[in-house]
Amino acid sequence: MTTRYVYDFSEGDKDQKDLLGGKGANLAEMVKIGLPVPPGFTITTDACRVYLQSGKAPESLAAEVTEHLGHMEKAMGRTLGDPANPLLVSVRSGAKFSMPGMMETVLNIGLNDESVYGLADVAGERFAWDSYRRLLQMFGKTVLGIDSEVFEARIEQIKNSRHVEQDTDLNAADLAMLCVYFKTAIENATGHPFPQDPREQLNAAVEAVFRSWGGDRAVLYRRQERIPHDLGTAVNVQTMVFGNMSDDSGTGVCFTRDPSTGEKGVYGDFLMNAQGEDVVAGIRNARPLAELHGESPDAYALLLDNMKRLEDHYRDLCDIEFTIERGKLWMLQTRVGKRTAEAAFRIAGQLIDEGVISEEEALTRVTGAQLSNLMFPRFDASAKSALITTGVAASPGAAVGKIVFSSAAAKEWADRGEDVILVRTETNPDDLVGMIASKGILTSRGGKTSHAAVVARGMGTTCVCGADELVIDSAHKSISLRGQAAEPLREGDMISIDGATGQVFRGAVPVVASAVVDYFEGNVDAASAEASDTVKAVDRIMKIADRVRRLRVRANADTPEDAARSVRFGAEGIGLCRTEHMFLGDRRELVERLILAETDEARTAALEGLRPLQRKDFEEIFQAMGNLPVTIRLIDPPLHEFLPNIVEMTAKMAVAEADGTATQADKTMYAAVQRLHESNPMFGLRGVRLGLVTEGLFEMQVRAILEAFQVVRKSGIVGTAEIMVPLIDTYQELDLVRNSALKIAREKGEQVGPGHNVMIGTMMELPRACLTAGKIAESADFFSFGTNDLTQTTWGFSRDDVEASFFSNYLEKGIFQVSPFETIDEDGVGQLVKLAVSTARAVKPNLKAGVCGEHGGDPESVHFFHNAGLDYVSCSPFRVPVARLEAGRAAVMNPA
């Protein structure tokens, strides 16, 4: 059996996104529930993958397209490109995941030098020529790769000769002339005339859509959104309907709820006598959807009805595109709509209340990334700030930065560390690089569904759009206010934009913590009147997550302050308390004495000096954590980190030696710096290696921990002290440290092991430890995966070096979808984690295992750790709520 590559809309449904793409699957679903969709068919992602791999469409595709085109022609009673009354079709990409504006579309296929007259007979001369010139323009640009400037320049030229401003002012003759110019341009650029055969047009357009999957912008977008590069796109071929055919035609986009707040109602924009891209691009200022009632009451009523049916059917906010052709409503697209973080939580709550979804399902309607968004700081409302104007609140957040006027400048300034706000009249897909580099985006044109708004929301970047009082002069890099004489803003000037209110301020406005953080901090009671709807929704969702999750969540905290905050944020213990900061500040002198010690006595004296200080640190942390467990990592970094930098010291000494001003102390220190210098310190004498080589160091720490623990226990606190040995490669290393710690524990009368209040375990952060986890488990009371170091060693690169030197290059080349330091690399590092857990639990079925690398707070990674069977994740205190939420989501989305 050969693979089938084409499906009629009437054959699929919304669950076939892998095969039909999101757009195709949703079109099929609308057909299925009886909504008015222009007939058409979907070419599958399989076909695209074949094309991308072999450079050719599958052989059987042409025949299948012919067959399904036949169905369309039959349904519409017209044939493609019929000179008398042509069927015209659109060819649109539609990948599994929405990539708005990233890939190509060709409209009006089927027009040629003959059928344009047939269309003129049916729909009017001006419309026919305008449609043809649009086809030529899109085909030229998209299918043939001709610079769009070639076409735009001709349009400008003709408008200039005719002394008109708008495209709509051009008449049929103008547009017919443009068609001639465009055909000549195509032939000049490619050496071939524009294909008159409609089927040839169709085939070429389909292949162009396939190719557009690999276009630069599409690749960049997928990287940003972590969409795999090997999915490919489906292609939808659909009967054209025209919102620009007459004054009783129109087009628009709408949402079944407010995507910023979740309020139910009628939200959207439309334009009469226009095509869809005019709304999306925000070129003309769209009108609020409610006004459609006055323009086309029947279509409006039907649209409202369809919106309700869609929301009931999808059980979620839907985002809809429609066209009215001569009064008849056509549904062109629907999907579960993007929404702001606030709206996501509120809608989830509303849908529970409405009985539409269960509490568990509500967890699938929000994400950790959204929660994290809500925890960003906002502008301080009480600050006296110079409001310049208010635009459309398109993507929430409080962004402060310097004005730049181009994507290139945004990238360049950001690369050198500046926070920038990209200011554009409107954005288009070519601006993506700059949009990613910016803290915020401000445009003077376009509504909530404009390119800037949609992309910014998707990326979680603050955006204010449609601020039409602003006169943006990119050429001269200045912004003035329409009709005002005030000093213009220039490149590099500071502004602040509030994506939740649409406000734009001159200068840098101070920011305050978010209400959601206030809630987590315990400053706001979610049950109280003062709590916002968002806080109430978050509170409700967090309670569900905490109820259903299996993974425990701990925090990485080194100080009593962080420990206390982590408890407020819901941490169930400390998963990583680093001890090296306890060697800094006023303790540095003792550490230097330890390093420079030439006798056992001197070393012991230095260690004994450090012990009470460390004990005090641990006391405070145990106190802050109460009865919760605290995992303390014995010192990890190499000792030379506590000494001056060798490069700086060498320069200093060279000058001092030349001057004869070098002191004996300097020389002694320099000798130590040289002795301890390492070529690759990240992979040198640190962790357990340092502990085993430096006699008494770990023992001092173990004593300090146990002494602190015993002091705190006197005050009634009964937590668990988990002593963690870093950078283990072999079970022998752990055994040596464990045995010496057990000896100290015996001295202090402490029992050690599961079921007791003291445990001794290890960090799993080297491939060899993971590969020999069965042996190591025999000597460990717990494992904690240090996925930062494990990532460094599994990949063989040091984060310090490679992020700067080649990560961006790798992201551009698609080698990384996302940095492996941000989201766990499941294929490599993740395999080691799973291998270690399974071999260790084969030896010790109840071995406690967690993760304390930064991945512990990364949403995707939390799901991975849930599935790998870990007991807990530990992350920075601020990410604890996100980890709790994602742990709940993981439990619901990955049932055992």
Place this chain on the structure above:
Amino acid sequence: MTTRYVYDFSEGDKDQKDLLGGKGANLAEMVKIGLPVPPGFTITTDACRVYLQSGKAPESLAAEVTEHLGHMEKAMGRTLGDPANPLLVSVRSGAKFSMPGMMETVLNIGLNDESVYGLADVAGERFAWDSYRRLLQMFGKTVLGIDSEVFEARIEQIKNSRHVEQDTDLNAADLAMLCVYFKTAIENATGHPFPQDPREQLNAAVEAVFRSWGGDRAVLYRRQERIPHDLGTAVNVQTMVFGNMSDDSGTGVCFTRDPSTGEKGVYGDFLMNAQGEDVVAGIRNARPLAELHGESPDAYALLLDNMKRLEDHYRDLCDIEFTIERGKLWMLQTRVGKRTAEAAFRIAGQLIDEGVISEEEALTRVTGAQLSNLMFPRFDASAKSALITTGVAASPGAAVGKIVFSSAAAKEWADRGEDVILVRTETNPDDLVGMIASKGILTSRGGKTSHAAVVARGMGTTCVCGADELVIDSAHKSISLRGQAAEPLREGDMISIDGATGQVFRGAVPVVASAVVDYFEGNVDAASAEASDTVKAVDRIMKIADRVRRLRVRANADTPEDAARSVRFGAEGIGLCRTEHMFLGDRRELVERLILAETDEARTAALEGLRPLQRKDFEEIFQAMGNLPVTIRLIDPPLHEFLPNIVEMTAKMAVAEADGTATQADKTMYAAVQRLHESNPMFGLRGVRLGLVTEGLFEMQVRAILEAFQVVRKSGIVGTAEIMVPLIDTYQELDLVRNSALKIAREKGEQVGPGHNVMIGTMMELPRACLTAGKIAESADFFSFGTNDLTQTTWGFSRDDVEASFFSNYLEKGIFQVSPFETIDEDGVGQLVKLAVSTARAVKPNLKAGVCGEHGGDPESVHFFHNAGLDYVSCSPFRVPVARLEAGRAAVMNPA
């Protein structure tokens, strides 16, 4: 069923070394074939392991010992410690692998204040008291841990008062007094009297032997010899027979062939009226075995007969200890004897000739380490060197170094980089550290079976012993020649010793290549008359190895010279040709221009400058290798390695800036040095990362390789160019390089892939690559494991840093048995190799896979790679013969 811990000698056999240890298994074997062995039993290694883990002997042991002791008593018709005619026993360690002199022995157990008189009645008064004082002395030192000086001082004291020199000059009364002193010393040191209960003595001695397994010297020895620490030792309890009971008693050691050359004959030493340790320690100069005929003709005849039976039975050279008690011969020990490297090869050949072993079995009788030994340089016989004296040729090799007189000095001098020769009157186990640190060992006392000789042979260290003309004054650190007035040699003076001839020279004698190397170089024809017996034997064995081995052997070679040598040494291709040296020397300026290039043009110009130079290099290598395959690794090290060191440059610039003498060129260079500086360069921008980030770099190399390949092919050579991409983490990296290389290959008209003359593959040297080998295999024509980097990343340490900072500490602590950079870490790194091979071959069953890390030439590692199913190993040219031999051995010893 409880475990059985004790076996009579009559119950075991030679194949039970794991359980009974080597000594016990061989004693059992001798009983089995009817040789006269004093009755006894073996306590198993299981019992030792229980003791080491729990600190107590197994509970059932005592009863078992009682039972087996009963068998002995019955056989001998005496009971242990019987006051009238006591049965005396020895307690000796015996581990699976021989650890000569490393562990403890207690003799004469069963004597006490009563039974000493019974023994006196039977064997004479002096003998009885001498035996008792020996028991007290050994028990005190070994079982009770009392400093042996305590006892030695008493003996010296009594000899001084009696004005005698030798122990043998002491009479019964002196020895009886010594017994009193020794008992007092024991009571003073331990607070307990010497145990009079013979069984208590026995139990304590057994436990002392168990404990001695963990003694410092034993641990050090095992580390040196790579013997696992967890084997434990067996304990042999055996009826005492006495070589020192009378003038018709004696003791000796012998070999069934000359252990230095393999000649058949009568080799050994003996002493009349002496105990075994007198021979082994070389305290008295032993007599050649042939002279035993005159002393004890019956025993001698029986011994010769037994020697023949043993060699026939073991089918190999045997090493034998015997004692004659009042004319009766007792066999005390046998084992397959250690031998020199030369002898090993010659014996293997002889045994084939004699029809004793097959050609395949001959491979199990030699080792790569022995072959490697034979390839060491020897002294230049033609050099006029000042011969000082000639001693016993105890362990071959040519060692040159500075004289040191103590183990501590040897270690200290060696640690600071000096080559040293340890000069001692005789050595004992306490000297082991110094012996390991030395290039050679020279003693004035003892024969080929002395401690110095046995240990040095085992370690492959050059040794001359028994050079009795030398008067060694350790206290004053000088060596003079007996009866000569010449200037004495002093600490730090250079000497040269020849372990093959026993010659000792003043000064540093020049060395020449070994005859075996000459043979490999093709300078000597093994079939010719001038070829030595050793060369003939090596040639024969190498032919067998080449015939049976499955693993191919390649060389790591970067220059035409190395390539040519590797072919002479039998390499079947180049497994690793590094290209970075081609960026050094007069090319450095072009490389600097490449690095400093600010425009595409400048970069391209620098690359184009390098291309013809690289092409020439490759041409020469292809030419040298003829039709053999050549694997060329694209450039691997980070670019900053080609620039000045940042520390030095910073110092220079600091001074220059202070002086105002910094030039613009300096500043430009310094800026580049700073820009390219990495914190952990081993884990930074190198390998494929560098190739992907530096546009045109890999492409230039690929072009140069293909161009060179095509030039050489014109001269009729048809090899294979294997282009290898280093430091791959993901298949995407390989795909990118592969695709660009394929494009160049197409341009040049070359086909790529298995079956063609160009292949593109990858180094597997990062854990992630191994973990995702299935995907990577899809894009690779071959894999080559770079086990150096793979070891660094799997363990998470950089060789540069850790070998100096903690390896010795880890070796001392027993965490490493051997550096993982020397022998592959099978549990960690080896697992990754096996995983990668199996997952890759699941995708591509015929994928060629080899190893090009330094482990490729390490004997143990070669066996591992054979078992892992690799196709070839690649190593330095000089190690190629060793790898060929070990590959043959692996095939024989690990049949599929």
